[in-house]
Amino acid sequence: MGILKRKIIEIPVEEVKGIEKLAGKIMSIDVEDIPAKFKKVFEESKDIAYKNFTMKALYESYEIDFMGNDTIRLKNGITLRSKTMAEMFSKSIELSFMIITLYGYDNIEGSIDNMLMEMFLDSWGTAFVECGQTWNIKNIAKGLEEYQLYTTYAFSPGQGEIPMELQLPIFDTLKPDDIGVSINSQYMMHPKKSISGVIGIQTEKDEKAIRPCDICDKKETCPNAYA
Ligand code: SF4
Helix, strand or coil, X not given: CCCCCCEEEEECHHHCCCHHHHHHHHHCCCCCCCCHHHHHHHHHHHHHHHHHCEEEEEEEEEEEEEECCCEEEECCCCEEECHHHHHHCCCEEXXXXXXXXXXXXXXXCCCCCCHHHHHHHHXXXXXXXXXHHHHHHHHHHHHHXXXXXXXXXXXXXXXXXXXXXXXXXXXXXXXXXXXXXXXXXXXXEECCCEEEEEEEEECCCCCCCCCHHHHCCCCCCCCCCCC
């Protein structure tokens, strides 16, 4: 059994920091000085997002049984094959799988005939779920402090060399049907604005740990890079 028991959390949007800043970054808009031509749609899309979007997180941790150069075997029998993950979690004693999802976006997407509004809502959706994930990791890290345990950054299937196929062990183990999340045969998630990831739990604090953006092919063009 891992230290983090299976848990479903309703993420309190009012506690999640940085949503507006990140949404602006994705829209390429300075939220401190929004150009007049975007102001109305920005405010309206923000209003729709805050009235309709809610988030949940599901996570659980599992003890590590064996760590190789490109393999991590957990005590629950699950094996993750990824050189990057083996490297990132080399000091970890447990791995926590997590899924964060955004409700309210998929219903709105496609029902709006204003392309700019649609793009802005897409940006709000991404900003909500990305910042929701950060809130969730910080919340886990805070809970582990009393045990003098620390978390790594979160790494997701599809980042760098980490195979998309690793969605399968995450989904098979976490069983996120309980929060309404599923994957298709291409490992894409539904609801669309969902994030799956893995964090390591370790006894050492690692201030210079490699971040997911460091290994991501999209870091040169991604508006969220290092956000
Ligand atoms: S560069 Fe962008 S897509 Fe890649 S890990 Fe960073 S935030 Fe995610």
